[in-house]
Amino acid sequence: MSTTPPTTPRPRLPSPLQELRDERFSRHGVTLALKRDDLIHPDLPGNKYRKLFLNLDAAVAAGHKTLLTFGGAYSNHLRATAAAGRLLGMETVGVVRGDELAGRPLNPSLTQCAADGMRLHFVDRSAYRGxxxxxxxxxxxxxxxxxxxxxxxxxxxxxxxVRGCTALGEELRDRTDTAAVACGTGGTLAGMAAGLAPDQRALGIPVLKGGFLGPDIRALQERALGAPTANWHLDERFHFGGYARTPPELAAFANDFEDRHGLPVERVYVAKLLYALTALSEEGTFPPGTRVTAVITATEPATPAAQSSTSR
Known part of the structure; x- marks a missing residue:
């Protein structure tokens, strides 16, 4: 990242690829690996670094002194942008969905944004939608x-x-058959799919319900690449009721996965991704011999926002 000051930790790229032994996959002849994008950078983990670094370069090159972005009350993206501003010495403004939040004590996510110097501007949901x-x-x-x-x-x-995330797919060339990632706004999947080899497949697991992501991802690829790729698809069965919903079944799965593998499982995105891949393996979706890679974009548990918050 060319805009990173010398005193800032450098990104760890390529991120590690960690194979797991899990009988729920191995008994079907499937190999599971984790692409540990959560280890890329202590302040900009996972898809946050990949999605932000070209934007930060562009902002600095154009002489901007302030970054402005949008998110809900528990937005990982807001936190990452605030951290990026602190690292680069830039001002940051976060437009937060929900004017009813103004005047309330800040939740841990927004508290961190403020600690990193982000000025929070709360707007009503109608204006935010527009x-x-x-x-x-x-x-x-x-x-x-x-x-x-x-x-x-x-x-x-x-x-x-999207262009920044193509490196994710390139790092997985010849190392997997199916690369899977949890999706909020779809930018990571759009870029990852473009970086994969033609014989590899990208799988997206939306964490929000609504069925709107497919057109959004195609539009992102058209703007970034000139045309959409044909090597990705979505499985929209595993949103568990919507963003930040963690019903008992999902919580129990995440706890069990942590116990089996000694790895923390972030609940909003990663738990749904790993649950989906486990279910697909048990359903026989992956032929014997398939190498499946789950892209881990965060490990620190996020505070649930029940029915609100934003995507990443």
Missing amino acids: KTDPEVLASLVRASGAENPYVIPEGGSNALA
């Missing part, structure tokens, strides 16, 4: 008080983010 409209966006920027900010979309997913 943030991609140029006029609404301009109004939100004015209301935030930010001067000439570099605007990063919710979840960090834009053309630069």
Whole structure:
């Protein structure tokens, strides 16, 4: 990352690939490995580094002094952007969905954002939904008080983010047959799929319900690459009711996975991904001999936001 100050820890790339022994896969002739993107950078783990670094380079090159982005009350993306601003000496503004949150004590996620210097601007949900409209966006920027900010979309997913995530697929070439990742806004899957070899497949597990991600991912690939790739698909059965929903069945699975492998399992994204892959293996989706890789984008447990918060 060319904009990283010399005193900032350098990213660990390529991220480690860790094979696991798990009979729920091995008895079907399937090999499971974890792509430990959570270990890339202590402040910008996983897809946060991959999605942000080209955006940060662009912001610095254009002379911007402020980063402005969007998220819900428990947004990992907001936290990563705030940390990036601290590391680069840039101001950061987070437009937070939910004006009813203003004046309340900050939750741990927003507390960390504030500690890293992010100025939080709470907006009502109607205005937040319209943030991609140029006029609404301009109004939100004015209301935030930010001067000439570099605007990063919710979840960090834009053309630069997709290009940044192609390296993830490239790092997995010749090392897996199916690469799987949990999806919020779809930018990581869009880039990873583009970086894989033609004979490899990318699988996305949406953590939000709604069935909207497919068109969004194709649009992201068109903007970033000129055309969508044909080597990815989504399985939308494993959202467990929506973002940050962790029903007892999912919590029990995550606890069991931690006990089996001695690895912490982040509940909002990673638990749903690992649950999905385990279920697919038991269903016989993967032919014997298949190498499956789960991309681990975070390990620190996130505080559930019940029905709200944002995607990454």
